[in-house]
Amino acid sequence: MALTASDFGAIWLTLQLATFTTVLLLVVGTPIAWWLARTHSRLKGPVGAVVALPLVLPPTVIGFYLLLLMGPNGAIGRMTQSLGLGTLPFTFAGLVVGSVFYSMPFVVQPLQNAFEAIGNRPLEAAATLRAGPWDRFFTVALPLARPGFVTAAVLGFAHTVGEFGVVLMIGGNIPDRTRVVSVQIFDHVEALEYAQAHWLAGGMVVFSFLILMLLYSTRRRVLA
Numbered sequence: 001m002a003l004t005a006s007d008f009g010a011i012w013l014t015l016q017l018a019t020f021t022t023v024l025l026l027v028v029g030t031p032i033a034w035w036l037a038r039t040h041s042r043l044k045g046p047v048g049a050v051v052a053l054p055l056v057l058p059p060t061v062i063g064f065y066l067l068l069l070m071g072p073n074g075a076i077g078r079m080t081q082s083l084g085l086g087t088l089p090f091t092f093a094g095l096v097v098g099s100v101f102y103s104m105p106f107v108v109q110p111l112q113n114a115f116e117a118i119g120n121r122p123l124e125a126a127a128t129l130r131a132g133p134w135d136r137f138f139t140v141a142l143p144l145a146r147p148g149f150v151t152a153a154v155l156g157f158a159h160t161v162g163e164f165g166v167v168l169m170i171g172g173n174i175p176d177r178t179r180v181v182s183v184q185i186f187d188h189v190e191a192l193e194y195a196q197a198h199w200l201a202g203g204m205v206v207f208s209f210l211i212l213m214l215l216y217s218t219r220r221r222v223l224a
Contacts, residue, residue, distance in 0.1 A: 007200050009176045010184035017092070017167075017180060018160040021099040025107040025156045026149065028100065033111035034137070052105045059102065063169025066098050070170070090172050095180070098170040099160050106155040114148020115141060154215040161208060 003011075036048055054062060070076045070088040076097075077087045088094035118141060126136045142149075164182040171178030173187065181204055188197035 003199050004196065006175060007184060010179050010181045014161055014181040017095055017099060018157045020096050021103060021160045022153055022156040024100050025103060026153065029104065029107040029111055033108045034115055036112045037115035051108050054102045055105050059165025060169055062102055063098060063166040066101065067169055070094055089170055090174060090178060092177060095167055095171045095178055098166045099163060102163060102166045103156050103159045106159045107152040110148045110151040110155060114145035118144045150215065154212060158208060158212060
């Protein structure tokens with residue numbers, strides 16, 4: 001038994017979710033990682049702990065509290081409603097928000113490690129050449145941190161593809177809107193449709209392996 005139209009819809013939605021989430025995480029996570037790598041503020045510990053929370057909290061806990069925050073009575077929900085955007089739960093946008101928070105440490109931590117590995121000497125050398133803070137960041141720090149960006153993109157994308165608890169809590173199980181691959185596999189197993197579950201799960205294993213191989217080979221070329 002081959003994949004169904006519903007299975008292909010879940011695959012396409014998962015790829016869209018992983019792509020949007022990875023891009024947003026790189027945009028949002030880069031300044032956070034840079035600040036964590038460079039700051040001596042007392043807030044570094046608390047901010048780093050908040051970023052790392054998804055590593056230790058059960059996904060259902062994160063999904064539950066995000067559901068409350070984005071609901072009609074939550075802080076985020078009231079804000080989105082005041083902007084005329086409605087509420088985010090059970091929408092693709094809600095999945096993106098939840099995925100960004102849930103996959104945050106898998107992007108921020110590799111970037112932070114890459115920025116810390118640069119050290120002060122290259123930045124100080126650029127400063128002696130009258131390079132401003134923005135010039136030092138874009139022309140020195142970012143190029144030297146390229147391996148960290150590759151690792152962050154790999155981990156962020158792969159982790160988002162494998163989400164289950166968070167997306168189920170926030171998005172539910174709406175075909176072509178919030179039903180991602182992990183939820184689709186769960187549905188097949190729950191309905192005792194093991195053949196369809198095998199096709200979908202096995203296909204995603206092969207796909208994920210090929211993506212990771214491609215990205216890690218790219219990372220090796222960057223390091224070479």
